[in-house]
Amino acid sequence: MSRAMEKYLREGLAGTAFCPGCGHGILLGAVLRAVDRIGVKKEDLLFVSGIGCAAWIPSPNIGTDTLHTLHGRAVAFATGAKLANPKLKTIVVSGDGDLTSIGGNHLIHAARRNVDLTVICADNQIYGMTGGQTASTTPVGAKSSTDPGGNIYRPFDLCKLVSAAGARYTARYPVTQPRKLIDAIEKALRQDGFTFVDAVSPCPTQFGRRNQMANLKKLYSTVESLCVTPAEAEAMDEETRLHHFAIGEFVA
């Protein structure tokens, strides 16, 4: 175990709740390594999450103060906690469904207000915990338990959404590029004000299996193959662009 993992993982944990091949465990490691770099005292760290598999990344795994809240409301809880005690380095880690479907309003308003929070979205493009239903991030054509014939609605481009709402830093990296992901989280943590990292984190169980990517190697290599630069993404027509991951920093 790396130093960061040793230092920040909670004592008394009974193993991981994540499925084999879930990206959320890799993201936990990335978050802890980035947190270790900024050197904030453990008692001054607060992790807030909503409801979903992703919300279990910090709770109970991270041995700081953790606030595991309601589905969609992590950012609103975090806003209150941070404003009442500005000393707390407050980090939200939660799912795409949580932060951007049911919780979308809180996300854009916290960005607009420039509340001093870092929000990390564990983006598996699906509602993982509840059985693979379509989310506001599911690509057009992707199959889900509620769209077995393929999703017909456009997904959000989360970085564009949150950038437009006023975030001070936004970036997207997949867990397949851990170094860049850790760097981005570190930058987000160091930047004052509202910062956002869209961490692409594949879900083999609910997304992979339904989309001919049950094989983990295939799932992870497909994610990698769909990564393009923001400039490349902009050059694509909308339909093609929505099937790719524009990787990099958007507001920095």
Added chain:
Amino acid sequence: MPPSVDPKKPPQTLMQGNVAVAEAAIRVGCRFFGGYPITPSSEVMMRIAQLLRENNGTFIQMEDEIASICAVIGASWSGAKAMTATSGPGFSLMQEGLGYAYFTETPLVLVDVQRAGPATGQATHVAQGDVMQFKYGSHGDYYPIALAPWSVQELYDLTIRSFNLAEKYRVPVFLATDEAIGHARENIEIYEEFEIVDRVREGEGMPFGHDAPDGVPVMPAFGDGASLMVTGSTHNPQGFRKVDDPDVHNNLVTRLMRKTMDHVDDIVETEEYFLDDAEIAFFAFGISARTAVAAVRRLREKGVKAGLLRTRTLWPFPEKQITEVGKQVRALIVPELNKGMMASVARGYSQAPVHQINKTNGYVLEPEELIEYVEEELS
């Protein structure tokens, strides 16, 4: 100072009800308010926004009531005494968060300035239609506290008491007021000194469990170094999620119930007016109790042995007091601004038949309406 003035008695101050809530909240130590505008509660928010700025507190107008209650809970865990104020539609939006506050044992105060519902209803008109929502608004077994003031003075005093009970029992407390009292302007007395209760932040034991079956655990704040695990999922005394253990769930739900229900004598407050020899009695709360006391006085002048049991606590329900009065009188009459919510609960405890007088046109009951009912139905 003229010689007739008692120096210990504070001077009279003219104040609006909603403003009194804000003033009292600051004095008892409230340092966080998150809210969203809604008639007829907005004056609470507008006044406290100013007071918090002057008192090193935090005010934030959130994007909706869901966010407001969540921010209040977050702030409470950061160690602040925190509150919000709302009415009907906003109170409905807050219910999920209130269940979360209850289950995580988060102290907070919510002022519900009741208006005529359901739905948007009559925003500027009075009602007492949220009686059941205080107790049953959130899902699951749920035993929060709801206090019911009947004057501007009591809005002030019960705001203080709401915070004290919230801090003492680690529970959300509702100040169940209404448009008529919230918008009334009355002279009140503001005392220099009063009891202030603060949560226990340091001490023995776990933050979500207690050896006593009705015990209130210690509540460290974020930043105190307690590595808190706060979760609305079923949790063990330490805070670890335990969503498949039948004993952990049952123990938690039971202790949370007993935390308030084993202490009804400390929480429930009632007042009796002319009850000693009463043959018929009103049972009322809030603005309708003021109507009732006026009606009782006039009925007495007419020789009718009428009395009033007035409750300052809606929940826990004053079961014992109703049972006692029910043994004494031949009729218990419940006047209220809804279709009979309190009456339906009172029926479970009163041996005497429970009559109901209900008004749902957005106006308060007049004493004449109560007197007429007694003369026509009960003489």
